[in-house]
Amino acid sequence: MLLRGVLLAVLAPQLAGALDLPAGSCAFEENTCGFDSVFTYLPWILNEEGHYIYVDTSFAKQGEKAVLLSSDLQAEEWSCLRLVYQITASSRSPSDTSRLNLYVRFEDESFDRLLWSAKEPSDSWLIASLDLQNSSKKFKILIEGVLGQGSTASIALFEIKMTTGYCIECDFEENHLCGFVNRWNPNVNWFVGGGNIRNSPSVLPQDHTFKSELGHYMYVDSVYVKHFQEVAQLISPMTTAPMSGCLSFYYQLQQGNDNIFSLYTRDGAGLYEEIWKMGQPGNAAWNLAEVEFSAPYPMEVIFEVAFNGPKGGYVALDDISFSPVHCQNQTELPFSAMEASCNFEEDLCNFYQDKEGPGWTRVKVKPNMYRAGDHTSGIGYYLLANTKFTSQPGYIGRLYGPSLPGNLQYCLRFYYAIYGFLKMSDTLAVYIFEENHVVQEKIWSVLESPRGVWMQAEITFKKPMPTKVVFISLCKSFWDCGLVALDDITIESGSCSSPERLPPPPGECTFEQDECAFTQERRNRSSWHRRRGETPTSYTGPKGDHTTGVGYYMYIEASHMVYGQKAQLLSWSLRGVTGKHCLTFFYHMYGAGTGLLSVYLKREGESEESLLWRRRGEQSISWLRALIEYSCERQHQVIFEAIRGVSIRSDIAIDDVKFQAGPCAEMEDLTQQSSGYSEDLNEIEF
Numbered sequence: 001m002l003l004r005g006v007l008l009a010v011l012a013p014q015l016a017g018a019l020d021l022p023a024g025s026c027a028f029e030e031n032t033c034g035f036d037s038v039f040t041y042l043p044w045i046l047n048e049e050g051h052y053i054y055v056d057t058s059f060a061k062q063g064e065k066a067v068l069l070s071s072d073l074q075a076e077e078w079s080c081l082r083l084v085y086q087i088t089a090s091s092r093s094p095s096d097t098s099r100l101n102l103y104v105r106f107e108d109e110s111f112d113r114l115l116w117s118a119k120e121p122s123d124s125w126l127i128a129s130l131d132l133q134n135s136s137k138k139f140k141i142l143i144e145g146v147l148g149q150g151s152t153a154s155i156a157l158f159e160i161k162m163t164t165g166y167c168i169e170c171d172f173e174e175n176h177l178c179g180f181v182n183r184w185n186p187n188v189n190w191f192v193g194g195g196n197i198r199n200s201p202s203v204l205p206q207d208h209t210f211k212s213e214l215g216h217y218m219y220v221d222s223v224y225v226k227h228f229q230e231v232a233q234l235i236s237p238m239t240t241a242p243m244s245g246c247l248s249f250y251y252q253l254q255q256g257n258d259n260i261f262s263l264y265t266r267d268g269a270g271l272y273e274e275i276w277k278m279g280q281p282g283n284a285a286w287n288l289a290e291v292e293f294s295a296p297y298p299m300e301v302i303f304e305v306a307f308n309g310p311k312g313g314y315v316a317l318d319d320i321s322f323s324p325v326h327c328q329n330q331t332e333l334p335f336s337a338m339e340a341s342c343n344f345e346e347d348l349c350n351f352y353q354d355k356e357g358p359g360w361t362r363v364k365v366k367p368n369m370y371r372a373g374d375h376t377s378g379i380g381y382y383l384l385a386n387t388k389f390t391s392q393p394g395y396i397g398r399l400y401g402p403s404l405p406g407n408l409q410y411c412l413r414f415y416y417a418i419y420g421f422l423k424m425s426d427t428l429a430v431y432i433f434e435e436n437h438v439v440q441e442k443i444w445s446v447l448e449s450p451r452g453v454w455m456q457a458e459i460t461f462k463k464p465m466p467t468k469v470v471f472i473s474l475c476k477s478f479w480d481c482g483l484v485a486l487d488d489i490t491i492e493s494g495s496c497s498s499p500e501r502l503p504p505p506p507g508e509c510t511f512e513q514d515e516c517a518f519t520q521e522r523r524n525r526s527s528w529h530r531r532r533g534e535t536p537t538s539y540t541g542p543k544g545d546h547t548t549g550v551g552y553y554m555y556i557e558a559s560h561m562v563y564g565q566k567a568q569l570l571s572w573s574l575r576g577v578t579g580k581h582c583l584t585f586f587y588h589m590y591g592a593g594t595g596l597l598s599v600y601l602k603r604e605g606e607s608e609e610s611l612l613w614r615r616r617g618e619q620s621i622s623w624l625r626a627l628i629e630y631s632c633e634r635q636h637q638v639i640f641e642a643i644r645g646v647s648i649r650s651d652i653a654i655d656d657v658k659f660q661a662g663p664c665a666e667m668e669d670l671t672q673q674s675s676g677y678s679e680d681l682n683e684i685e686f
Contacts, residue, residue, distance in 0.1 A: 024073045024081070024141060024162035028053050034071040035143075035160070042066035044145075044157075055145050056154035062096070062147055066155070070141040072107070073162070078324075079132040080167040081141070082179060084158040089121040090150025097121050098148035098155050102130065105140040109661040110574035110581055110636075111506045112142055115240060119148075125158050129167035129179040129237035166322045167237050168247070168301060171209045172216045179237035180218070187226050188307060190234040193219040193316060208250045208286045208318040215318075220305045222259065222312030229306055234317065236301040238268075244493070246327035247293035247301065249320040250286040251278070254313030261315050263291060264302040267495070272302075273409075286318065290327040294408070296494040340402050340491035343376045344383055350402040351489070359397040360385045360473070360486070367622040375415040375454040375487040375546075378586070378624035382487035385473035397484075401469040401491070403435060409462040411496035412469060414489040415454045415549075416446070420482025424448055428484050431470045432463060440467065454487070454623075455549035458496040507659030511545075511552040516657075517572030518554075525560040528569045528642070540591030541651035546623040554640075555653035558593070561644040569640040570602075574659065576634040582664040583612075583628040583638060585657040589619040593647025597640070597654075599628060604635035612638075617645075623655065627664040 026033035029050045037043040042060050044053045055066040081102075089097045099119040103112035116130050141162075145155040170178035172192065182190040194207040194216040207215030220232040251261065263276035276291040293301070305315045342349035344362055353359040360383045367373040374382040385397040404410060412430070421427050429445035444459045469491065475481040509516035511530055520527050532552045535541030537559055545553040556567050574581075587597055596616050600609040613628045638659075642652040 022162055024070055024160070026160050027051075028157065028159070032068075035068050035141075038067040038069055040067075042147075044068050052156045052158045054154055054156040055147065057147055057151055060147055062149050062153070064147050066145045066147075068143040068145075068157075069105075072138045072140060074136075074138050075132050075162075075164075076134055076136060077164050078134045078166055079162055079164055080169075081130045081132055081160070081162045082167070082176070083116075083128040083130070083143075083160055084125050084176070085118070085128065086125050086154075086156045086158070087118065087121050088123075088152060088154045088156075089148055090152045096149040098153050099146045100155055101144040101146070102128075103142040103144065104132070105142050105575075106135075106661065107138045108577055108579055109507070110577055110632075111572070111659060113506055127176055127179045127237075129240075131167050131239060131241040131243070132162070133241050166243070168239065168243075168320065168322055170236075170320045172207075172218055172318060173209060177218075181235050183233040183235060185230065185232055187224050188220055188222065188230045188232040188305075190218050190220050190232055190303075190317075193217050204314065205252050205286075205316055208252075217316050217318035218303075219314050219316040221314040222307045225307045225312060229308065231304060231306045234303040235266075236320075238298045238300050239295040240298060242296050243322070243324065244294040244296070245292075245322060245324040246290055247320070247322050248288060248290045248327075249303075250288055250318045252284070252286050252316045253278075258308045259312040259315060260306040260308075262304045262306070263289075264304060265293075265295070266300045266302055268298050269497075271495070292327055293322070294493050296492055340404065341489060343488050344374075344381045345376060352400050354398050360399050360471075367620045371419065371483070372417060372452060372454065372485075373620065373622035373624070375417075375623075376625075378620060378622045382485055385484045385486070396475075397473040399471040399486070400433070401471075401489070404467050404469070404491070406463055406465040406467065409460065409494055411492045411494055412459045412461065412490075413456060413492075413496065414471075415456055415487045417452060417454050417485040418446060418449060418482065419452055419485070422480045423476075424451075426474060427482070428486075429472050429474070430457075430459060431472060432461065433468045433470050435466050435468070437468075450543055450549070453544040453549050454485075454546070455544070456547070460496045509657045510547045511554055511655060512547060515554070519570050519572075521568065521570070525557070526565055526567055526644075528554045528556060528567050528640075530554055535651045535653075537591075537648050537651060540594070540649040542588040542590070542623065542653050546586040546588075546655040553588075553653050553655040555588075555651055556642045556644065558591075558595075558644050558650040558652075559648040563644060563646055564595075566641055566643045569654075571638040571657075571659075573604075574632075574636050574638070576603075576632050576636060577661075578633055579661070580629050580631050580663045582660040582662060583626075583630070583658070584660070584664065585626055585640075586623045586655045587615065587619075587626055588623050588653040588655075589615060589617070590621045591618060591645070591647075591649035591651060593645040593650040594618045594652065595645030595650045596643040597652050598643075599626075600639040600641060601630060601632060602637045602639055603632060609639060627666060629664050 021027060026035055028046060042055055042064050044055055044066050046053050085100055087098050087100060097119050101114060102116045104115050105112045116128055147153050170180055193204050204219060206212055207217045209215045218234055261278040262274055264272045264274050266272050303317055339350055342351055362381055363384045364381045365371055374380040416428055418424055418427055425447055426445050429442055431442050432440045434440055443461050444457060449455050471486060473484040515530060530552050532545060534543050535555060541555060545551040589597060594617050598611060599613040601612050602609045612630055613626060640654055644650055
């Protein structure tokens with residue numbers, strides 16, 4: 001956006017003059033304010049004349065890093081971190097530019113959380129606004145600059161500022177306008193009003209914040225309009241943390257003029273959604289507007305004014321604020337994703353079914369060739385419909401979800417597995433019902449899928465009235481009736497397919513895109529391999545991955561190995577912290593000749609590896625969940641080691657690896673799961 005660069009180029013000298021910066025902030029005038037370069041990497045250099053710090057290729061090579069680490073910080077209230085930065089690159093090497101990454105390092109986590117990343121070069125200073133959710137934990141800010149190609153590649157930081165409040169809030173008193181930017185239009189644009197600015201023919205108001213000429217606000221004026229439907233847009237920073245509540249702002253406009261003032265959201269895919277439009281013009285003073293706002297994934301807010309001619313007058317905007325409490329004018333109960341989700345481990349949650357008929361049954365089964373265990377853990381509960389004992393011509397089982405407020409977009413996810421049907425189409429379907437149980441629309445149905453594999457379904461939908469999601473299982477005839485299984489239903493606000501969802505937690509890996517940060521000392525036919533679908537050898541290995549049923553997992557191919565040969569998969573380097581860590585993952589050990597799967601802890605500076613967990617021989621035809629608690633206060637790695645068994649039917653697979661801070665919340669499940677196994681190492685401290 002052109003104005004962003006122009007605005008910052010003009011205001012940059014003023015930004016550096018900020019005094020009394022809060023903790024976690026620095027203007028880099030005389031020092032780095034407690035931000036220190038990590039000595040194992042390149043040092044950040046403080047400019048001799050002050051104003052910024054930088055790193056460039058004049059004394060470093062491509063790919064080298066410079067890491068800046070803050071002192072201990074705390075944000076018990078929601079905070080906003082603003083970063084003023086610049087990335088420059090040689091014009092000859094635009095394809096391999098430098099990158100600037102910002103991480104949050106919590107004191108009790110062994111990994112750093114990537115909060116933001118940028119690589120676009122610029123001729124001027126840019127602003128990044130990053131939301132920090134409130135937490136009682138201490139943390140550090142880690143800023144990493146990775147140099148790209150070219151003799152003039154550089155990365156510079158002009159200012160870091162951490163303040164209490166949401167990044168989407170603004171009273172427009174700061175020079176950088178809280179990261180809000182104007183979408184440039186040759187004829188109509190948003191400008192800063194108030195203070196000494198008196199360059200508009202219109203009679204502009206005093207600001208709302210201070211109610212004097214000293215304060216500032218944003219305004220757009222129609223005096224330069226040349227065409228009908230001229231549009232001016234003021235765009236907020238992109239949210240970087242999930243938030244939901246009440247967005248409020250004050251606006252003022254000239255009476256009796258023809259303009260349309262609206263508020264939109266826009267996600268990373270460019271999808272607009274109108275969430276507010278000015279109705280009857282208010283009084284001539286400042287008017288308060290309150291709007292329900294939900295941003296489950298990155299989203300911008302856009303204040304838009306459309307003029308129908310040069311007599312549209314002005315629209316002024318001030319004091320944008322946000323509260324996690326829903327608006328006072330909200331009549332419907334706020335939607336809760338927790339209330340609309342269920343893994344069926346304890347009961348049916350807020351789901352229910354028709355009273356007549358057996359319908360869906362909550363079951364827990366021992367996995368076998370014909371029926372897998374549940375999706376949640378491999379040994380838990382799930383729902384089963386259309387059993388052979390209840391099948392009859394025209395049999396229908398209906399499972400109703402809780403009521404969902406209307407006029408909101410939802411993402412429905414669930415896992416299903418189909419067994420025994422000759423024709424799979426429509427054996428499971430999802431409908432939208434109105435509150436009075438009137439069928440409105442079928443939004444999804446099974447067409448064809450692998451039999452006996454837990455498959456993930458994703459559906460985005462939006463209806464104007466309150467609705468319920470209904471799962472319907474159909475038995476067409478006694479001769480064509482099998483089993484339909486259902487598990488792990490979640491309903492969240494927003495679209496399932498937003499391309500710019502929040503970054504995945506750094507301690508998680510589903511292997512869908514790549515091997516994450518896992519490494520192998522050697523790569524050959526006897527190494528771990530990333531694969532989707534069935535393994536080549538029959539009667540061993542999974543039929544599909546655990547994440548979606550059609551995604552990727554890591555496994556060893558026993559037919560490429562000899563008895564006793566091992567393959568090791570090493571995690572990224574994890575920091576040592578005080579307290580317990582929890583490692584969870586899913587493993588698949590099916591086959592008459594299955595060997596050994598072990599998890600080891602490798603501490604920095606020690607050659608010996610410590611055993612954390614082990615399973616030997618065939619375990620189940622299903623994916624099973626493993627939970628491991630361990631403690632380590634030294635830098636370390638976790639190693640997954642698979643050893644080939646006595647026959648080619650000994651493929652071993654893992655999926656959905658997740659590292660978390662603190663003890664495992666569900667260790668009792670592991671105790672049940674591991675009963676009967678000779679080697680059971682659940683918790684080891686070092």
